[in-house]
Amino acid sequence: xxxxxxxxxxxxxxxxxxxxxxxxxxxxxxxxxxxxxxxxxxxxxxxxxxxxxxxxxxxxxxxxxxxxxxxxxxxxxxxxxxxxxxxxxx
Numbered sequence: 001x002x003x004x005x006x007x008x009x010x011x012x013x014x015x016x017x018x019x020x021x022x023x024x025x026x027x028x029x030x031x032x033x034x035x036x037x038x039x040x041x042x043x044x045x046x047x048x049x050x051x052x053x054x055x056x057x058x059x060x061x062x063x064x065x066x067x068x069x070x071x072x073x074x075x076x077x078x079x080x081x082x083x084x085x086x087x088x089x090x
Contacts, residue, residue, distance in 0.1 A: 003041060003042050003045045004048075004059050005063075006031060007027060008063065008085065011030075011077065011085060012085035014026055015082075015085055020076065023073050044056055045059060046067075048064070049063050049066050049067055050068070050069060051068045051069075052069075066081030066085075067081055068081075
């Protein structure tokens with residue numbers, strides 16, 4: 001499983017548990033990662049999955065634009081993200 005897939009699965013589980021918005025830390029905790037692993041391996045991928053990724057690394061087209069920032073540090077799924085999350089919920 002790629003990092004983008006792992007992130008998407010973690011977000012899908014958070015949303016399934018009733019969260020309407022989530023933070024990077026929520027995702028990191030769901031994945032069971034320490035801060036260093038998140039910052040160096042997963043954080044840039046998460047950034048690339050946002051609607052406005054800035055200078056983040058490229059991610060597979062399937063995972064682009066699945067999160068939208070609603071305020072500082074808080075994100076929600078876009079309609080594309082909601083559809084994709086359904087595929088990742090066990």
